[in-house]
């Protein structure tokens with residue numbers, strides 16, 4: 001499978017009055033053509049910062065990309081001029097956000113917002129762009145698109161706005177779509193519809209998707225591969241089955257354990273991981289999960305575990321993978 005995006009050793013800091021936050025600390029990730037990769041982890045784990053680095057949307061200051069490469073089609077995005085980046089944003093890589101109201105322009109009709117990219121990037125005429133905007137609205141399931149194309153975002157419901165944002169992001173046939181918690185603000189039925197729509201579009205258009213979420217149910221439904229982030233690092237990556245049934249990282253076990261299950265009573269279903277995430281003003285030198293990990297050993301507090309291959313598709317960074325580590329895997333069963 002062809003890799004279209006590769007993030008290598010990405011480090012991002014934020015300067016604040018209280019000091020420097022090490023938000024992303026050496027992230028390595030790749031995305032294959034046409035696949036859906038989910039990035040999961042609790043808030044503050046570095047998921048959104050990683051995504052926004054790909055789009056070069058982080059405000060600088062306070063954000064600063066300290067180190068790393070983001071290769072898109074072989075070119076390092078971090079080295080492109082603002083003009084070259086403008087070309088990529090929207091036409092090659094599209095992004096949809098949690099709250100469409102912050103990214104849709106309230107003073108412009110939805111149609112015009114879809115048309116903008118088409119006219120700019122694809123040099124379509126007004127009539128052609130309008131036609132394509134109507135097609136896109138139809139594609140994302142907005143009824144009477146001929147009428148809706150002339151309406152403003154406030155005339156759309158929340159779910160419709162989210163669809164409109166998907167239409168804008170996909171209008172120029174991007175190779176990659178980044179969706180940052182795209183359904184969190186929506187009610188459950190609409191959430192399911194939007195995800196179904198994204199899945200359908202992914203099959204039709206062969207767009208690769210990076211889906212950022214903290215909802216493991218969504219991951220199981222949607223993704224082929226998963227990256228689990230914690231404390232600014234990717235702690236485990238693998239195919240969906242690797243992560244759901246054969247996970248090797250204690251943090252992933254905790255995540256799985258905190259997933260609500262239909263066959264359990266609510267009070268039994270949630271076993272949140274005790275403790276709090278590491279202080280990223282002063283990140284631990286060892287494993288970021290060491291303070292919360294029930295299996296932590298002396299070395300975990302002293303040295304960062306390296307990334308180890310469980311299989312070609314499955315990588316984990318945990319000292320338990322070390323040949324001399326005690327075996328705890330046998331005792332762990334994840335039932336979904």
Ligand code: SF4
Nearest residue numbers: 287290293300318319
């Ligand atoms: Fe736990 Fe150590 Fe593995 Fe970190 S490296 S997850 S502390 S066992």
Ligand code: MG
Nearest residue numbers: 043047048181
């Ligand atoms: Mg976020």
